[in-house]
Amino acid sequence: MRIMIVFCTMLVCISGCKKYLDASPDKQLTTPKTIQDLRAILDYNSSLNSNYSPYGANASDDYYVTDDVYDALTDVVAKNNYTWGLIAETADMYLDWQYNYQRLFNVNVVLDYFDKVAKADASEADINSIKGEALFYRAFTMFTMSQVYAMPYNPSSAASTPGIPYKLTADINEPVTRPSLQQNYQQMAEDLQKAITLLKPPGVSLLRPDRPAACLALANVYLVMQQFDKAGSYADSCLKYQNQLIDYNHISLSSSNPFELFNKEVIWQADLATNTILATSKSRIDTLFYSSFQDNDLRKQVFFKQSGSSPATFKGYYNGQSKGSSVYFSGLAVDEAYLVKAECEARTGNPDAAMVTLNALLVNRYDSTFVPFAASAQQQAIDIILEQRRKELCFRGSLRWMDIRRLNQFDNSKITLTREIHGQEYKLLPGDPHFAFLIPQNAIDNSHIKQNER
Numbered sequence: 001m002r003i004m005i006v007f008c009t010m011l012v013c014i015s016g017c018k019k020y021l022d023a024s025p026d027k028q029l030t031t032p033k034t035i036q037d038l039r040a041i042l043d044y045n046s047s048l049n050s051n052y053s054p055y056g057a058n059a060s061d062d063y064y065v066t067d068d069v070y071d072a073l074t075d076v077v078a079k080n081n082y083t084w085g086l087i088a089e090t091a092d093m094y095l096d097w098q099y100n101y102q103r104l105f106n107v108n109v110v111l112d113y114f115d116k117v118a119k120a121d122a123s124e125a126d127i128n129s130i131k132g133e134a135l136f137y138r139a140f141t142m143f144t145m146s147q148v149y150a151m152p153y154n155p156s157s158a159a160s161t162p163g164i165p166y167k168l169t170a171d172i173n174e175p176v177t178r179p180s181l182q183q184n185y186q187q188m189a190e191d192l193q194k195a196i197t198l199l200k201p202p203g204v205s206l207l208r209p210d211r212p213a214a215c216l217a218l219a220n221v222y223l224v225m226q227q228f229d230k231a232g233s234y235a236d237s238c239l240k241y242q243n244q245l246i247d248y249n250h251i252s253l254s255s256s257n258p259f260e261l262f263n264k265e266v267i268w269q270a271d272l273a274t275n276t277i278l279a280t281s282k283s284r285i286d287t288l289f290y291s292s293f294q295d296n297d298l299r300k301q302v303f304f305k306q307s308g309s310s311p312a313t314f315k316g317y318y319n320g321q322s323k324g325s326s327v328y329f330s331g332l333a334v335d336e337a338y339l340v341k342a343e344c345e346a347r348t349g350n351p352d353a354a355m356v357t358l359n360a361l362l363v364n365r366y367d368s369t370f371v372p373f374a375a376s377a378q379q380q381a382i383d384i385i386l387e388q389r390r391k392e393l394c395f396r397g398s399l400r401w402m403d404i405r406r407l408n409q410f411d412n413s414k415i416t417l418t419r420e421i422h423g424q425e426y427k428l429l430p431g432d433p434h435f436a437f438l439i440p441q442n443a444i445d446n447s448h449i450k451q452n453e454r
Contacts, residue, residue, distance in 0.1 A: 035119045038110045038130050042208075045106050048137055049207055051099040052330045054275040055081045055148045055437060056398030059417075059428075063283040063314070063395075067422050078277040083419055084434040086426045089454075094440040099273060100145050101167070107134040107141075108170040125200060129208075132198030136209040139191035140217050142166055142184060144330075147398055149452070150181055151436045152405035153224050158182035162450060164439075176447035185225055192218040202242050206262050206269045206331075212241035213268035216332045219340045224406050232344025238337045242267055245334060245364045253301035261320035270331035271319055272397055279326035284311040292391070296367045299391060314395050330397030335361055339389045343382065351381035358385055365392070379412075386413075405435055 032038055042048065058081035065073075065082070073079050080090050111134050119127055142164070146153075149164045163184035165176050179187075195214040202210050209217075215238035222231035244264050251258050262269060276282065285304055290312045293300035303316035315321075318329035338361040346354035352375075359372040373388075375381035386407070393399045407413040408430040417428040428434060436452045444451055 032109070032113045032117055034117050035122045035127055035130065038113060038117060039126075041106055041110055042130065042133055042137075045103075047099060047103050048106070049269055049331075050271045051103075051273040052141075052144050052270055053096050053100065053148050053398065054272040054278065054328070055093070055096060056144075056401030057272060057328060057395070058082055058275060058277060059084055060398070060400040060404065061286065061289075061417055062400050063278070064286060064419070065277060065282055065284065069282045070421055073277060073282075075276060078275055081437065082277060083421070083426050084417070084428045084432075085437065086428070086434065087421075089434075089438060092440065093437065094442045096148075096273065097440045097443055100141050103141050104138060104167055105170050107137045108167060110134040111138075112170050128198040129200050129204075132195040132214070133209055135191040135195040136199070136214050136217065139188040139195070139221070140209075143188050143217070143221060144398065146181070146184055146188075147402050147405065148437050149439055150184070151433070151452075152409060153181055153185060154409045155226055158185065158225075162452075165447070165449060176449060178449050185221060188221050189218060189225075192221065202267070206266050209268050210241075212238040212337075213332050215241070216267060216337050216340070219337070220402075223340055223344070224402065226406075226409070228344040228347040232341055232348065235337045235341035235344065238267070239334070239341065242334055243337075245338075245361060247364045248298040248302050249364075249367060251302065253298060256305070256315055257321050258302050258316060259318055259320050263318065263320070265334040266318060267332040267334060267337075269319065270329070270397075272328045272330045274327050276326050278328060278395075280305075280313040280315070281325070284313060287311060289390075289394075292387075294366075296369045297365065297391070298367060299365055303394065316395070318396070328395055328397060333396075335392055336396070336399070339385065339392060343385045343389065346375075346378060346381040346385055349378060351375045351378050354381045354385060358388060361392070362388065408435075 032041065058078055070079065070082070076090055077093055080088065110130065114131050114134075145164055151161050154161070159180050159182045161181040162178045163181040164178060166179060166184055166187050167174070168187075192214050195209070196211055196218065199209065199211045199214055202212055204210060215234045219231045219234035219238065222228070222234065246259075246263060246265055290300070290304060290306075299316070303314060304312040305315045306312040317325075318331070318333055319327070338357055342354045342357040342361075345351075345357060355373055355375055362373065363370055373384050375384055389403070390400070404415050404417065408415055414430045416430065419426045433453045438452055438454075439449070443449070
């Protein structure tokens with residue numbers, strides 16, 4: 001009972017404060033005493049597995065909405081994100097910022113008190129896991145936020161590109177600054193490297209991050225940083241712990257809910273925050289993207305639903321649609337690890353190995369007529385893998401938005417995003433400052449950090 005009171009006190013404090021980034025609690029009212037108190041902070045905080053930013057998903061080309069749907073939207077922020085702020089831009093994105101920094105505060109409380117609390121009646125593995133989970137959550141939160149509120153990572157300019165505030169303590173009096181993007185990513189990598197040494201192997205709970213989850217999260221950090229040898233190594237480490245795939249030949253293609261919650265490919269379960277523009281009643285699949293799936297590609301039927309000549313809608317939620325059709329899976333899964341490993345093998349000069357890795361995934365996605373992909377050159381292998389990644393990970397949190405941002409850093413992979421509303425075309429070109437959304441004005445006013453350029 002006492003640990004529940006501690007945590008509930010924290011939530012009350014968090015909801016009522018207005019100092020640190022407009023979301024700071026009074027630490028005097030929260031005094032964890034035991035390692036069980038810290039476990040309760042992690043296990044009873046649902047935001048650690050939910051409310052991750054949907055803004056990258058809003059901005060991606062996974063979908064479109066009709067003019068009538070766009071006009072009827074009452075969510076100003078969603079409309080803003082859908083058009084990348086090119087029509088009417090608002091910095092009123094406070095709720096997303098608050099969700100993330102509240103999550104960051106909670107895990108920093110765990111880390112601040114970790115060496116101070118009593119640790120009786122707990123095994124060394126359980127104690128270490130608590131610290132490892134907190135480090136994972138901190139890094140994963142900052143990684144997802146960096147995809148929204150900072151410009152894309154480019155190795156040649158990251159040291160001079162503003163990042164986002166990366167709080168390492170729960171001290172509300174600590175100055176709030178914007179370190180460089182390079183410093184952001186270095187800290188993410190450091191947090192996840194430590195987490196890997198502390199976390200347990202798989203088998204405890206998909207709601208708690210484990211060692212393979214931290215390996216895949218770190219692989220994504222290095223993938224964005226273009227450190228492909230490290231990214232591939234950590235993706236491979238993830239697969240050594242967890243590599244089981246769902247054979248789509250053995251699931252119902254016509255099911256309106258083809259995947260169970262906590263299916264065997266899920267490494268760590270998490271969801272985006274609810275966002276109605278992504279609901280199947282509003283969003284539609286681009287016709288060219290939908291037609292790019294071959295007839296023997298089972299994902300065409302597993303992921304999408306089409307009635308007659310109407311545009312297709314999405315149904316392939318890896319969270320089993322547990323929270324409705326406007327809440328998308330944003331956790332980590334085995335198929336993503338295969339794709340990261342394959343891409344890194346190709347980019348580091350081993351296209352044959354890359355095709356072996358890719359085909360190990362795709363044989364579970366095509367029917368019995370599947371012919372394994374082959375590549376005779378490095379760039380051909382990369383192109384094949386990126387095409388399959390685009391198909392496999394559509395509507396998978398904000399991964400498509402992450403991919404657009406990182407691929408635009410390569411000269412041969414420039415992606416221009418286009419929306420059309422009432423016959424007017426809007427384009428987001430590579431390098432456009434609108435690839436970083438405005439920081440909420442509340443945060444700017446309370447911390448005096450610099451706003452993103454326009």
